[in-house]
Amino acid sequence: MNIKFAVAGFALWACSAFATEVVTHPAVAMDQLTVTQLRAIYSMRQQNWPDGTTIRVFVLSAKNPIHQSFAKEKLQMFPYQLDRIWQKITYSGLGSAPVVLASEQQMREVVANTEGAIGYIENSDELSKLKVIHVTQ
Template identity: 40%
Template sequence: MRHGLLAALLALCWPSLAAADESPVLVAHPDVRTVHLTRDTTRAIFAMRQRTWPDGQAVRVHVLSNNDPVHGRFVKERLAVYPHQLQLAWDRMVFSGTGQAPTRVFSQAEMLDRIANTPGALGYLEREYLDDRVQVISVE
């Protein structure tokens, strides 16, 4: 009850702060050494153009389906692109044989499990799904 009231007050007083709190966050496997990424680097990783972390470890990207509202919010708010733009980039790479699409998961619970158990994994979750099995990566 308190959380709902607090969220409503935040939305009324500071809409941008309340919206930022609701945005899905970038999460990675706990052994990933990177803790900050730029928006451009994050976008390149999710577009499958950058396939390694800055330390050289392979990135294993996980995403929800294009029609999932959490996927839409993450892509628009954190990457500043639309879901169909990412899908077009993935399709081009797959059909040309130059790359592959990210691993698709069906729920945030599955996303949490995959990120927690896949070395080098990267994905996104709403804050309510976070636990100590994954680390949050900040996007600057």
């Protein structure tokens, strides 16, 4: 019986271990996005914020657990689906893939210092230079 509780507890911990927050540059004039809007941004279909500012999309490596959690939790997609979308856009000449950053710390710095930027980080108390965007259905 204790093993069942341990397994259930571990499963809950694993799901929340890499809970992600969508973050933007502080000047972005949005407080929330729907899943559909977020997908449009990350599939590179939405190029501008409502005020006309160019959206700069940043991601972590496809193998990064935070990226995997973001894709599944926020976009409700698998990471390989995002990769296919970006490859199609790039190889067809219709656009370019998002900028891939090396670490979560680099994500924090780049998004905080790039106008129009959007990215994601692991849920954290240290969000002073970033704006958290709430994702709704």
